[in-house]
Amino acid sequence: MSIIDKLLGKNKRLKNPVPIPVKTDIHSHLVPGIDDGSQSLEESVKLIRELQKLGFRKIITTPHIMGDHYRNNIQNIRDGLEKVKDELAKQGIEIPLETASEYYIDDHFMELLKKDEILSFGDRYVLVETNAINYTEIIRTAFWQMGLSGYKVVLAHPERYAYLWNDFDRFHEYKDMGIFLQINLVSLSGFYSQKVREIAERLIDENLVDFIGSDTHEIRYIEGIHESLHSPYMHKLKELKLLNDTL
Numbered sequence: 001m002s003i004i005d006k007l008l009g010k011n012k013r014l015k016n017p018v019p020i021p022v023k024t025d026i027h028s029h030l031v032p033g034i035d036d037g038s039q040s041l042e043e044s045v046k047l048i049r050e051l052q053k054l055g056f057r058k059i060i061t062t063p064h065i066m067g068d069h070y071r072n073n074i075q076n077i078r079d080g081l082e083k084v085k086d087e088l089a090k091q092g093i094e095i096p097l098e099t100a101s102e103y104y105i106d107d108h109f110m111e112l113l114k115k116d117e118i119l120s121f122g123d124r125y126v127l128v129e130t131n132a133i134n135y136t137e138i139i140r141t142a143f144w145q146m147g148l149s150g151y152k153v154v155l156a157h158p159e160r161y162a163y164l165w166n167d168f169d170r171f172h173e174y175k176d177m178g179i180f181l182q183i184n185l186v187s188l189s190g191f192y193s194q195k196v197r198e199i200a201e202r203l204i205d206e207n208l209v210d211f212i213g214s215d216t217h218e219i220r221y222i223e224g225i226h227e228s229l230h231s232p233y234m235h236k237l238k239e240l241k242l243l244n245d246t247l
């Protein structure tokens with residue numbers, strides 16, 4: 001048990017917020033009107049200002065690409081990003097803003113992978129998510145195929161997948177396969193559920209976290225992150241070798 005555990009215990013709330021230990025956010029939904037994130041330029045600018053206040057100095061925003069719901073593509077994502085950048089420039093807000101995508105693993109993603117129409121970030125990292133309930137064979141196939149195509153898999157919010165909650169060994173298996181794990185900061189406040197919070201904490205305890213992300217969709221995520229900054233686990237995050245600032 002670490003000193004932090006002994007002094008504070010799990011689920012305790014620190015009196016003072018802990019600064020976020022990285023400067024680059026790699027997960028958010030800030031291209032307006034193309035997914036379930038920001039719905040207007042005004043909202044995007046507001047959220048970006050809030051991310052700056054939290055301490056982020058670079059943002060890689062990641063609109064959903066999902067066969068069934070959000071059939072975005074490289075072009076409309078880049079066009080949307082340009083509009084946000086123009087607005088930021090107009091308002092004198094300086095922050096590097098790049099785009100990638102959060103790919104839902106489905107048949108559509110497998111086709112994009114085959115055609116190599118993939119938005120990656122940094123050194124060929126690709127952010128992916130899976131369905132929340134069931135482990136399906138396509139997940140394994142996608143990870144395998146991404147590796148063959150020279151991409152590095154970053155699994156978004158692993159703490160949120162119910163099919164992994166009673167299968168913790170699989171997180172270690174993923175790490176052994178070279179998969180990178182990105183937890184959501186907001187998970188540490190209990191924003192989704194107590195269970196999701198506990199899994200995020202265990203991932204930190206077992207040194208399995210490579211990236212953190214805000215996953216900002218709307219203002220309540222920012223509010224949730226402010227609450228997360230009071231988690232003792234923020235101190236533990238600082239001790240991990242997070243890769244956000246290598247980007």
Ligand SMILES: [Fe+2]
Binds near residue numbers: 027029102156
């Ligand atoms: Fe997301």
